[in-house]
Amino acid sequence: MSRKPYLREVPKFRWFFRHPRYLRYMAREVTCIFIGAYTVLVLVGIMRVAEGPAAYAAFLQALQTPASIAFHVLVLGFSAYHSITWFNLTPRALPIQIGERFVPDGVIAGAHYAAWLVLTLAVLILAGAF
Amino acid sequence: MSERQVELEVLRYNPETDSEPRFQRYSVSCREEWVVLDALNHVKETVDPTLSYRWSCHMAVCGSCGMMINGEPKLACKSFLRDHPGVIRVEPLAHFPIERDLVTVIDDFMAKLARVKPYLIPKQAKSVEEGEYLQTPAELKRYKQYTLCINCMLCYAACPEYGLIPKFIGPAAISMAHRYNQDSRDGGRAARQEEIAAGEGVWDCSFTGACSEVCPEHVDPASALQQVKIKSTVDWYKEHLMPWLKK
Numbered sequence: 297m298s299r300k301p302y303l304r305e306v307p308k309f310r311w312f313f314r315h316p317r318y319l320r321y322m323a324r325e326v327t328c329i330f331i332g333a334y335t336v337l338v339l340v341g342i343m344r345v346a347e348g349p350a351a352y353a354a355f356l357q358a359l360q361t362p363a364s365i366a367f368h369v370l371v372l373g374f375s376a377y378h379s380i381t382w383f384n385l386t387p388r389a390l391p392i393q394i395g396e397r398f399v400p401d402g403v404i405a406g407a408h409y410a411a412w413l414v415l416t417l418a419v420l421i422l423a424g425a426f
Numbered sequence: 427m428s429e430r431q432v433e434l435e436v437l438r439y440n441p442e443t444d445s446e447p448r449f450q451r452y453s454v455s456c457r458e459e460w461v462v463l464d465a466l467n468h469v470k471e472t473v474d475p476t477l478s479y480r481w482s483c484h485m486a487v488c489g490s491c492g493m494m495i496n497g498e499p500k501l502a503c504k505s506f507l508r509d510h511p512g513v514i515r516v517e518p519l520a521h522f523p524i525e526r527d528l529v530t531v532i533d534d535f536m537a538k539l540a541r542v543k544p545y546l547i548p549k550q551a552k553s554v555e556e557g558e559y560l561q562t563p564a565e566l567k568r569y570k571q572y573t574l575c576i577n578c579m580l581c582y583a584a585c586p587e588y589g590l591i592p593k594f595i596g597p598a599a600i601s602m603a604h605r606y607n608q609d610s611r612d613g614g615r616a617a618r619q620e621e622i623a624a625g626e627g628v629w630d631c632s633f634t635g636a637c638s639e640v641c642p643e644h645v646d647p648a649s650a651l652q653q654v655k656i657k658s659t660v661d662w663y664k665e666h667l668m669p670w671l672k673k
Contacts, residue, residue: 298441298442299441299525300441300442301441301523301524301525301531302439302441302444302446302447302523302524303523303524304447304520304524306520306521306586306589306590308590311586311589311590312586314497315497315498315636317634317635317636317639318586318634318636321586321632321634321635321636325632385633385635385652388638388646388648388649388652389649389652389653389655389656390653390656391649391653393564393567393568395564396563396564396567397567398567
């Protein structure tokens with residue numbers, strides 16, 4: 297009896313439509329593009345600061361355009377989704393065992409949310425928002 | 427006990443006569459409390475004795491009857507007909523070559539499992555006279571969930587990375603390596619790291635998490651892989667930034 301195994305090829309691009317879990321995964325991964333884009337924007341801002349007050353004022357002016365505000369809202373949404381999905385996964389990557397028990401997932405994820413809140417407040421205070 | 431006419435659409439492949447797999451429809455009378463495996467056995471006994479598939483225990487312990495049921499990797503012995511109204515499409519586990527009908531070629535997984543040395547490598551070998559390797563309940567708890575793996579390979583069928591990058595060692599084998607690395611009696615971590623801390627090891631994993639969602643034993647292989655990533659990263663920093671720690 298001869299063997300002739302048959303391998304079914306995995307489609308390179310359509311596989312994530314097979315199940316909602318793969319689409320959720322892709323959604324999480326896609327958020328990094330928006331975070332990357334915002335990082336570029338911040339770098340441009342730093343370059344404008346280096347170029348002098350006039351260049352920085354023009355940069356700030358550009359930030360107030362409707363297109364820029366729409367971009368910021370979009371990036372805020374995607375970065376919140378990015379952070380929330382990753383923070384919710386942290387208990388599985390960083391389990392803490394005390395004696396015979398594991399620290400509850402909510403405590404580990406909660407600690408990340410708390411650190412996020414504290415750092416956000418610190419940035420806002422440094423930026424003079426209050 | 428109520429009976430129902432069940433329509434099964436089974437992927438058939440005969441390597442001796444077929445150039446590619448094809449679906450075959452079977453209509454059989456089944457009891458409502460049956461599982462898909464019962465329906466397949468019924469087909470084999472009463473309609474088509476040529477239908478090939480693996481099974482053994484019928485109680486979700488042996489891990490033999492993994493197959494795609496309506497596109498989802500499942501154990502046929504744990505998939506109740508009552509949960510699948512309409513036509514039930516049964517295919518061999520995704521990402522594995524098909525040997526015949528629902529039987530897949532599992533050599534790749536077996537070779538990978540062997541590579542990660544899934545057995546206890548004692549820190550210090552003891553003779554039988556010296557007694558057992560003792561362990562506290564807390565030390566057992568550290569790795570216990572990963573011991574529940576039954577090597578059914580559903581996680582490989584769910585893992586998109588394994589489908590796209592067949593060299594990836596994959597969820598079950600790396601979880602098994604992690605299970606022994608976490609064992610207080612074990613001293614084989616360095617040998618296992620050679621395999622699992624490499625590109626084909628954990629770094630091919632992008633934490634889709636599908637492996638953990640489909641695991642019939644509720645093991646969380648994705649968690650094992652992320653923990654290995656963190657520990658391997660710590661290893662790298664220790665080696666490159668704090669070389670004096672190395673003895």
